[in-house]
Amino acid sequence: MNWISSASPLWLGFDESKEDDSFFLNEAQTLRGMLHSAVMNPLHCQFLLRPRSQAGFVLPLALTVSAVLLLGSASIHTLSLQKRLRIHASHHRQLGADQLRSVAQSFAVTARGLEACLLQWPSLDWPGAALDCPGSDPPKLSRGVVGEKRWSLLDWQPSTDRGQLKVQLADGRTSSFLLVLDPLTFEVIEISDVQLQARVPQLEVE
């Protein structure tokens, strides 16, 4: 039996047990013209030799592998974007904290000299307390500019030798600081680290 006759049951659909070798040889030689070069081409022959149960498995396999590749790459891309967003948010938060530290430093520098007297009272009482602090200017402590950012004082609550400062930038970022005061001059001698708070709606800064 040559290779054509042994392969014939797979692509001609005959039962080999019922036919002899000469029949397949004759049939194969008869069909050689119909099969053209595919019969004689070893590569095409391998395709033809596969059973029908395996026919058409390459395309689904390729589609599956492609789907896995694309889904995997999409997942990795999502992870990288998430990391980038996290880094961007962290940088933005640190930048805001740095600006709010500068605001606290600016408040401490402004609250020296005549304005230090005002730190004895809460910020709500400053208009009336200005009479007890001659030469002081409460609006100087209520707002200012650091760099190109405007800030405003939200609240100042003094206690014995310290006070709670709450300030807000023009973009709505808010923070509070614990300020240590000189018990004699009421000037700020120490500023705590920034305590960021939730962004509140932007207040109008004149």
Added chain:
Amino acid sequence: MTLLEVVVSSVVLAGSSSAALGVWNQSATELQRATTLDALSLQLEIVRISTDRWLQSDAVAADLLDSSSPDCRFNAEVLKAAAADRLPLGSEVSMH
């Protein structure tokens, strides 16, 4: 399995592999850049904390202050030079 099936499968696989490779390269670049930014941010925070501690310590000399200022301000140029000399500034961090 036909020749058409093989060709279509090859095209699909080549396209998806090329796209996946491009996305992986881009993701690797993004991750590397994010890691660099993260390290730089950490370095900046270290410099900020060490500067804060240095300025609050007794090691700060009086010559860092501006003698002409009535409210005890720092001399910016002298302070910058002293900070660059004593603080752990990396090659990627500069003062302005």
